[in-house]
Amino acid sequence: LVDVLTDAGIKTSCLPLLHLNAVTDTAKIEAIKKQWLPLSQQDFVIFISSNAVKYTAEFLAKHNLIWPSSLPCIPIGGATAKAIQDVGWLLKHAMDVDVNVDVNVNENNESHNQAEKKPSAALSAYSSEKLLAELSQLDVSEKRITIFRGEGGRELLADNLTSRGASVNYCEMYQRQHPEYSREQFEQALGQNLTAILFASGETLENFNRHVERDGLQARVEGLPVIVPSERIKDLAERNGFKNILIAVNASAEGFLQVINQQLLK
Structure with a gap:
């Protein structure tokens, strides 16, 4: 985002407000390993983020x-879709996980999957809410689904x-950690x-506001425009006292850039 x-x-600066670390607890690692045995029997998996x-x-x-x-791997967000493509896993979007595949053989005896189209990262739902809206068109009853995410x-x-009748595992x-900064920092x-x-x-908004309240800096920031990636986080920003809230086109760096160009630099 900063690079874009x-x-x-x-002119952009970055204040990390959320640190991510791989799971290191031995018991948790063993539990994840056990989940790999039945993973191939899942109907599809959902990746919450590129992380x-x-x-x-x-x-x-x-x-x-x-x-x-x-x-089939269903992503939330274009960056997540690209990450799935980069590691070579089977990228699918919510609307095509249940597509019946018809295989025909042409005159050269080459098989062609008539239903298969290479999914585009740009078509990925950019939030859990949007993904649920897409999945609402599908019958997920008795589907086996694993959601890959961070703790909490x-x-x-x-x-x-x-x-809706699905069997869901996490x-x-x-792991997530919230970094601490001194008032001076x-x-x-x-x-x-x-x-x-x-x-x-x-999470980054809430950790930011926690520092603001601790240091008594509400008056300094509450009038500034804030840009968020969704309606849900807009509501959260309002509850945290922000007045001027803009919603990005989507959660990508390009989505943030577009709203900056259209709303702040016009």
Whole structure:
């Protein structure tokens, strides 16, 4: 995100408000290994983020495990879709996981999958809510689904799919940590000529606001434009006292850049 904005000529700084680390607890690692045995029997899996793909691929390499090549992987977000493509797994979108495949043989005895189209990362749902809207068109009753995510994520997807008759498991591949900054570090990061604040997730917004409240800096930031990737995080920003909230076209770096160009630099 910083690189995209900088390349567009926008002076940008980054304050990390969420650190991710691979799971290291021995018991949790063994539990993840056990989930690999029935993984090939799942109807499809969902990756919450590109980090979920990254830490899963690293776990496979470290523990000499093999990913089921025919297992459909549904992403949330274009970056997640690209990550799935980059590791060579079977990328699918919500609307084509149940497509019946017709295989024909042409005059040269070459088989062609008439239903198969290479999915585009650009078509991926950019939030759990949007993915659920797409999945609502499908019958997930008795489907076996595994959600790859970090520890402590939202329950929205699993609760909805379970209520519709699906069997849902979690595979939690990484841990979240909220970094702490001193008042001096935090004020230095805010700088003197701040034009807007971008939040990539609800967790980063909440950790930012925790520092703001601790240091009594509400008056300094609450009037600034903030840019968020979804309606859900807009609501969270409002509850945290922000007044001027813009919603990016989507959660990609290009989505943030577009709203900056259209709303802040016009």
